[in-house]
Every structure is written in structure tokens, then in C-alpha cells.
Amino acid sequence: MKLLEELAQSLERGDSQAAADSTRGAIELGLPAQRILDDGLIAGMAVVGRRFKAHEIFLPDVLLAAKAMYAGLALLKPLMIEQAVATQGKVVIGTVQGDLHDIGKNLVGIMLEGAGFEVLDLGTDVAPETFVDTAVREGARIIGLSALLTTTMPVMRKVVEAVEKRGLRPEIRVIVGGAPLSAAYAAEIGASAYCFDGISAVETVREMLGVER
Amino acid sequence: MRPILRLLDGELRERIISEGRDLVCNLGVEIHNQRAVSLLVDHGARFDAARGRVFLTQESIDTALASAAGSFTLYDSHGDDAVHLGGDAVNFVPGSSAIAILDSATGESRSPTSADYVRYARLCSAMRHIASQSTAMVPSDVHERISDSYRLYLSLMTCEKPVITGTFSSEAFAIMRDLLVTIRGSREALAGKPLAVFTCCPLSPLKWSDVTSQNLLDCAAHSIPVEIVPMPLAGFTAPVTLVGTLVQHTAEALSGLVMSQLANPGTPVLYGGSSAVFDVRYETTPMGDVGTMMIACACNEIGKALGLPTQAYIGLSDAKLLDAQAGLESSMGATLAALSGINSISGPGMLDFESCFSLEKLVLDNEICGMTGRLVDGVVAKEDFPSRRRFEELLAEQHLLISDHTRRYLREEIYFPGPTINRANLARWAEEGSSTLGARAAAEVVRLLGEYEPTRLDHDTRQELKARMERAAAAHGMDRLPVIE
Ligand code: B12
Numbered sequence: 001m002k003l004l005e006e007l008a009q010s011l012e013r014g015d016s017q018a019a020a021d022s023t024r025g026a027i028e029l030g031l032p033a034q035r036i037l038d039d040g041l042i043a044g045m046a047v048v049g050r051r052f053k054a055h056e057i058f059l060p061d062v063l064l065a066a067k068a069m070y071a072g073l074a075l076l077k078p079l080m081i082e083q084a085v086a087t088q089g090k091v092v093i094g095t096v097q098g099d100l101h102d103i104g105k106n107l108v109g110i111m112l113e114g115a116g117f118e119v120l121d122l123g124t125d126v127a128p129e130t131f132v133d134t135a136v137r138e139g140a141r142i143i144g145l146s147a148l149l150t151t152t153m154p155v156m157r158k159v160v161e162a163v164e165k166r167g168l169r170p171e172i173r174v175i176v177g178g179a180p181l182s183a184a185y186a187a188e189i190g191a192s193a194y195c196f197d198g199i200s201a202v203e204t205v206r207e208m209l210g211v212e213r
Numbered sequence: 214m215r216p217i218l219r220l221l222d223g224e225l226r227e228r229i230i231s232e233g234r235d236l237v238c239n240l241g242v243e244i245h246n247q248r249a250v251s252l253l254v255d256h257g258a259r260f261d262a263a264r265g266r267v268f269l270t271q272e273s274i275d276t277a278l279a280s281a282a283g284s285f286t287l288y289d290s291h292g293d294d295a296v297h298l299g300g301d302a303v304n305f306v307p308g309s310s311a312i313a314i315l316d317s318a319t320g321e322s323r324s325p326t327s328a329d330y331v332r333y334a335r336l337c338s339a340m341r342h343i344a345s346q347s348t349a350m351v352p353s354d355v356h357e358r359i360s361d362s363y364r365l366y367l368s369l370m371t372c373e374k375p376v377i378t379g380t381f382s383s384e385a386f387a388i389m390r391d392l393l394v395t396i397r398g399s400r401e402a403l404a405g406k407p408l409a410v411f412t413c414c415p416l417s418p419l420k421w422s423d424v425t426s427q428n429l430l431d432c433a434a435h436s437i438p439v440e441i442v443p444m445p446l447a448g449f450t451a452p453v454t455l456v457g458t459l460v461q462h463t464a465e466a467l468s469g470l471v472m473s474q475l476a477n478p479g480t481p482v483l484y485g486g487s488s489a490v491f492d493v494r495y496e497t498t499p500m501g502d503v504g505t506m507m508i509a510c511a512c513n514e515i516g517k518a519l520g521l522p523t524q525a526y527i528g529l530s531d532a533k534l535l536d537a538q539a540g541l542e543s544s545m546g547a548t549l550a551a552l553s554g555i556n557s558i559s560g561p562g563m564l565d566f567e568s569c570f571s572l573e574k575l576v577l578d579n580e581i582c583g584m585t586g587r588l589v590d591g592v593v594a595k596e597d598f599p600s601r602r603r604f605e606e607l608l609a610e611q612h613l614l615i616s617d618h619t620r621r622y623l624r625e626e627i628y629f630p631g632p633t634i635n636r637a638n639l640a641r642w643a644e645e646g647s648s649t650l651g652a653r654a655a656a657e658v659v660r661l662l663g664e665y666e667p668t669r670l671d672h673d674t675r676q677e678l679k680a681r682m683e684r685a686a687a688a689h690g691m692d693r694l695p696v697i698e
Contacts, residue, residue, distance in 0.1 A: 055494055058493040058494050059493035059494070059496060060493055098381075098382065100416060100422050100424070103446070103449070103450065104496070107496055149381060150312055150324075150351045150353065150357065150360065151351070151357040151358070151360055151361070151381045151382070152357075153357075154357055179312055179566075179568055180312040180313075180568075197496055198496065
């Protein structure tokens with residue numbers, strides 16, 4: 001469908017106005033929300049993600065694309081609710097207790113949102129229980145933890161333990177990232193995955209939630 | 214003439230300063246510490262509780278600039294003066310708080326241990342061109358809650374040089390202060406002869422966390438010097454232009470200066486920085502970027518114009534190994550920094566965006582620092598005029614190898630690097646084993662560690678430092694400290 005292709009392309013160009021226009025056009029044509037979402041918005045962001053990974057485009061291009069996607073999504077939301085279209089899934093993210101570094105965590109959040117996930121960002125200096133409580137309350141199946149200090153990364157273990165203690169494994173998975181982290185450390189504390197950047201976080205979350213593409 | 218690098222003309226520099234001042238006074242600073250906010254409000258600042266922002270007054274900035282020291286000295290643990298911070302004096306200090314160490318045996322980076330830390334601190338004593346030590350790595354074999362104070366403890370036990378350090382939490386300050394006071398004998402003696410500088414980093418944009426503001430106030434209360442190290446990232450958490458980032462940097466640094474000076478006028482402050490450009494391709498903060506280096510050098514000019522001694526993170530590399538990228542980024546940064554006259558240059562030994570420390574790189578960087586030292590000594594006439602007599606000697610002898618003039622000035626005029634830098638001809642280099650830079654640096658690390666002399670701390674002081682550290686460790690369930698041979 002040409003209109004949905006145009007919608008996808010408007011995201012690649014980072015053109016919010018065009019994205020909104022195409023989404024409106026698709027809605028007026030009576031296309032189902034699921035299709036507009038999958039073949040327009042998410043398809044466009046997938047191309048953007050691939051090109052970013054291949055170093056053809058840079059971070060600001062991704063952010064502009066994400067902004068355009070939101071311009072479309074805002075119009076589509078009422079229809080999605082009406083037609084009971086499910087989002088791709090929710091992810092709770094935050095920087096662990098004692099740590100104030102949030103640049104990497106914010107980027108991961110933006111990339112996940114850009115890929116169509118609903119992100120609940122708890123900010124910095126977040127207590128272990130808050131992560132788990134929020135995930136349970138919101139029905140999120142993934143908790144993303146960020147730590148940049150060697151002194152705060154042990155807090156991640158506490159989150160994993162809290163998930164375990166409340167019998168929430170394997171429904172809720174914990175993924176971790178930040179400069180002092182490694183795949184080995186993630187394995188040691190029982191986290192489900194370690195990701196070294198936003199793109200790998202998107203890929204990991206997609207895989208975990210069984211999202212195709 | 215001392216060669217000087219300048220990037221800003223007077224007009225641009227003054228405009229950046231006045232725009233920075235405008236930001237702190239009219240856009241405000243977000244401060245998450247009640248004591249700091251009250252202190253500022255008591256001195257005329259306006260507090261917008263709804264937005265959590267404090268608006269400073271121009272007068273408070275002027276008062277702070279007037280009370281801050283234009284220069285100060287750091288003394289080693291023996292009490293001798295070691296590092297003068299002011300004017301265009303150049304001092305190097307290893308980069309701080311690495312997460313990892315590059316293990317030269319395996320070529321891989323891994324978590325540092327106490328034994329690695331002690332090797333580092335011993336090596337640091339031998340670095341002739343690096344005047345201070347830093348708490349360069351975070352040992353992973355102690356409880357994380359004491360890892361900031363413990364590295365200061367190891368540094369003080371091992372190396373006499375003054376220490377650039379910092380806390381990871383508010384509670385560590387008291388332990389670290391007590392370690393420093395133990396060496397000097399009293400708080401007054403420590404204030405009189407500063408032994409350490411604490412790093413305090415505002416959050417960009419224009420924000421101070423509870424922990425860091427508290428640290429700034431705690432240091433001020435004890436007249437312990439601080440370096441205020443803003444980190445706006447150009448194009449991300451700051452404007453993409455170097456000028457825009459400099460405006461923000463100025464505002465963030467001034468807000469810290471005012472807090473510190475109101476808390477205790479005269480507290481020594483280094484006008485510091487670790488701003489970087491943001492590499493949007495890799496989502497990283499490259500310290501080896503030329504723009505990052507330009508920001509550091511320009512910040513120094515602003516700090517000096519404000520009448521303050523300066524600090525910057527420059528002369529480090531983003532390479533993952535001790536390779537050509539490491540050499541080029543480190544030497545370019547160190548050279549620009551020395552030419553600028555940055556007083557405390559934090560960088561030697563560091564790789565991978567401030568994440569990884571290498572002992573071999575420290576040895577190489579020591580040579581770079583030595584070369585920059587020669588550079589800033591400049592071109593100076595030494596019994597060179599009138600010239601004819603020396604040339605008559607040359608024509609008569611056909612060389613000047615053993616002339617009095619040569620013997621007098623040889624070591625002053627020509628900088629002779631250590632064995633890490635190879636200057637043999639090809640055949641000799643081949644005969645001596647065709648060594649790589651990495652192998653030579655590794656051999657030099659071993660040689661220097663073999664020559665290590667313990668500090669002159671007396672027995673009682675060592676015992677008291679140990680007892681204090683053991684008590685702090687015990688509070689976190691560690692019944693003893695790691696044993697180091
Ligand atoms: C910028 C910075 C700061 C800024 C932070 C601003 C902010 N709003 O975040 C400021 C100046 C405030 C700061 C403060 C401090 N910092 Co700092 N900081 C850095 C620096 C230079 C860059 C970090 C960064 O933003 N990188 C860019 C982002 C994009 O990368 P990233 O964070 O790694 O994130 C990516 C991946 O890791 C991954 N990822 C990250 N999180 C997550 C989460 C999930 C779920 C997933 C899937 C992936 C993922 O994806 C991200 C995108 O690519 C690092 C150096 C370094 N090597 O990392 C030091 C560093 C982390 N800081 C350090 C220190 C010591 C401090 C201070 C204690 C200094 C002090 N004494 O005041 C304070 C800490 C205060 C506190 N309690 O938190 C040390 C840590 C040492 C250690 N052994 O733990 C470092 C290594 C520098 C150093 N060598 O001294 N810092």
C-alpha cells in the first residue's frame with residue numbers, strides 16, 4: 001500500500017508533518033490500526049534502526065524519526081484503543097540506586113520507544129523494589145537496569161533477587177547495561193541479558209518478547 | 214618566552230563569561246541539597262520551590278570570585294611542597310577512577326584488584342613528570358561501599374605524592390577526611406598543607422545532585438581543595454557549538470564556585486572540566502576528539518580570566534589498547550594542554566573513555582609529559598650571544614661534543630626520554646630484540662617497580678591509617694582488608 005510506504009518513508013526522513021498527514025490519510029481510508037502501525041510506523045522505524053546499525057545514519061536521525069513516529073502514533077492511539085490493538089510490550093527502565101548517570105539509560109529508552117515499545121522510565125537513583133513494583137503494576141515483562149559506577153552495579157543483583165523472591169521469573173526478565181557491566185557479570189547476577197548499546201537493547205527486547213522483524 | 218596557546222580572543226571570552234553568568238542568575242540552577250539551597254538563599258539567591266531552581270545574584274558571583282584563591286600549593290604526605298597550581302604552571306596527574314585495568318600479560322581489560330592498585334601507586338612514585346597521584350582505579354576486591362575511601366588509603370600508604378580523589382557517596386567523605394587528617398596530625402594542619410583535591414561534578418545541564426553538593430560543602434567546611442568538573446556533552450546535553458558548550462560549562466562551574474565560597478570563603482578551588490563532544494555515531498564521549506581538547510583549552514582561558522587555577526581531563530585516549538591511536542590522542546591532548554597552561558592535567562594512563570587504566574600507558578605518557586615540559590620551557594638564549602666565539606670553537610674543533618657550553622646545557626636543552634621511546638638505529642634496534650613499544654613499556658614497568666622505595670610514613674601513622682580503614686571495612690562486614698605482598 002503506497003500510503004503506508006509513504007508513511008514509513010516520512011519516518012526515515014524524520015518528517016513529522018508528513019508522518020502525521022500520512023497517518024491521518026490512512027485512518028480516513030479506513031485502514032485497520034494494526035496495519036497502519038505495523039506496515040507504516042514500525043516498518044519505518046525498523047529501516048531507520050537497520051541504517052543506524054550500519055552507520056549510514058546517526059543518532060540524531062533516529063531521534064528525528066522517533067519524533068515523527070510519535071506524531072503519527074498520537075493520531076493513531078484513539079483508534080488503537082477502540083480496536084484493542086496491543087502495543088508491542090512494556091519495558092520498565094531506570095538507573096539503579098546510588099547512581100545518577102542517565103545519559104545511556106535515556107538513549108536506550110528513546111531507542112526502545114522508537115522501536116514501538118512502551119517505556120516506563122523511573123529516572124535515576126531507583127530502589128530495587130520500585131522497579132519490581134512498577135513492572136507488576138504496569139504488566140511490563142522486561143526491566144532494564146543501568147549502572148555506570150562499579151559501586152552501584154551490585155544493586156542490580158538485588159533487583160534480580162527481588163524478581164525471583166516474588167516468584168516473577170521467568171515472566172519478568174531483567175536486562176542490564178552501562179560502562180562497568182559485561183555479559184559475564186550479567187550472567188553472574190542472574191540477569192537475562194547484557195546490552196552494550198541502544199540498538200542491541202532493541203534487538204534483545206524484540207527477541208525476548210517474541211516480536212517479529 | 215613561554216609558548217602559549219590561545220583559542221579565544223578577549224571579546225569572545227568575556228561574552229562567554231557574561232552569558233554563563235546570565236544563565237546562573239536568570240535561568241537558574243537545579244540544586245537537590247537543602248543545605249546548599251539555604252546557604253544560597255541566605256546570601257540573596259532566589260529559590261523557586263516549584264521548579265527546584267535557585268537563581269544566583271551577580272554580586273554573589275563577584276564575592277565568590279574575590280574570595281577564591283588565585284593559586285595554591287599541594288604538599289606531599291611528607292609535608293614538602295609538591296605541586297603549585299596557578300599562573301601557567303603545568304602539572305600532570307593520572308586519570309581517575311578507572312573501571313578496568315588493561316592486563317599487559319593477557320592484553321585484555323579486567324577488573325582491578327588491590328594488588329593492581331598498589332602496583333599502580335608504586336609506579337606513580339617513579340613517574341618523574343607526573344607530579345600528583347590520583348585514585349586511578351576502583352579495586353574490585355573490597356566491599357563497594359568502601360571502594361572510594363579504600364583506594365585513597367592504598368594511595369596514601371604507597372606513594373607520597375598529593376592525591377586527586379573523590380567520593381562516590383556522601384558517607385565516604387568522613388572516612389577519607391580522617392585518613393588525610395591522620396597524615397597531617399590535625400584538621401588545621403591539613404588545611405594549612407593540603408594533601409588532596411576532591412573532584413565534584415555537577416550534572417548537565419545546570420544541576421547539582423544531593424551527593425555532589427554535599428561533598429562540595431563538606432570539603433569547604435575543612436578547607437579541603439576541590440576541582441569543579443562540569444561535563445556538558447556538546448550536541449547532546451549541551452549546544453553542539455564549542456561556544457555554546459563553553460557558556461554552559463562556565464555557568465555550571467560558577468554555580469559550584471559560589472556554593473563552595475559561600476560555605477567557606479577562600480576554600481581552594483580548581484576551575485576544572487571534563488566536557489566532551491558527543492559522538493552520535495557510537496553514542497560515546499570521546500576524550501581523544503580534537504573538539505573535546507579545544508573545549509578543555511578554552512575552559513582554561515576562561516578560568517584564568519576569572520582569576521582561578523585550572524584543571525582539565527585531557528591527554529587521555531579512547532583506544533582500547535596501547536596502540537598508535539593511544540599515542541596520538543594522548544600526545545596531542547597533553548601538548549595542547551601544556552601549551553595552554555592548564556595547571557592540573559588529568560589524563561596519563563587512561564584509555565577507553567576514562568574507563569580503563571594501563572600501567573604501560575602511564576609509563577609512555579610520562580615521556581609525553583616530559584616532552585611537553587621541555588616544550589613549555591621554550592626557546593631561551595643560554596650564553597648564546599655574542600655567537601662568534603662559539604663558532605670559532607666549532608670550526609677549530611670540528612665538533613662541540615665536549616665543549617664547556619655543551620656540557621653545561623646538554624640536559625637542560627635536550628630532553629632525553631626513558632627506554633620506552635626507542636632512538637636506536639635500525640641495526641641496533643634489531644640486535645637488541647626488535648622490541649615493540651608495548652614490550653618496552655612493560656619492561657620499564659617491571660624495572661621501576663623493582664626500584665620502588667616505601668613512603669616515609671612513620672610506623673604509628675601507618676598503623677593508624679590501617680586501623681581506620683579496617684574499622685570502615687568492618688562496618689560493611691569485611692573482617693579484614695586484602696593482603697598485599
Ligand atoms: C558523563 C559522565 C558523568 C556525568 C553524568 C551525567 C548524566 N546525566 O548522566 C556526571 C558529570 C554527572 C558524572 C558524575 C559522576 N561520575 Co561519571 N562519567 C561520565 C562518563 C564520562 C560518560 C558516561 C556517559 O554518559 N556515556 C555515554 C552513554 C551514551 O554511554 P553509556 O552510559 O555507557 O550507555 C550506553 C551503554 O552502556 C548501554 N546502556 C547503558 N545503560 C543501559 C541500560 C540498559 C537497560 C541497557 C539495555 C543498556 C544500557 O547503552 C547506552 C547507549 O549506548 C563516564 C565515563 C565512561 N567511560 O563511561 C564517567 C564515569 C562513569 N563516572 C565516574 C565517576 C567516578 C563519577 C562520579 C562519582 C564523580 C564524582 N566524584 O563526582 C560522579 C557520580 C555521581 C553518582 N552518584 O552517580 C567513573 C566511574 C568509576 C567507577 N569505577 O565506577 C567514570 C567511569 C569516569 C571515571 N573514570 O572517573 N559522570
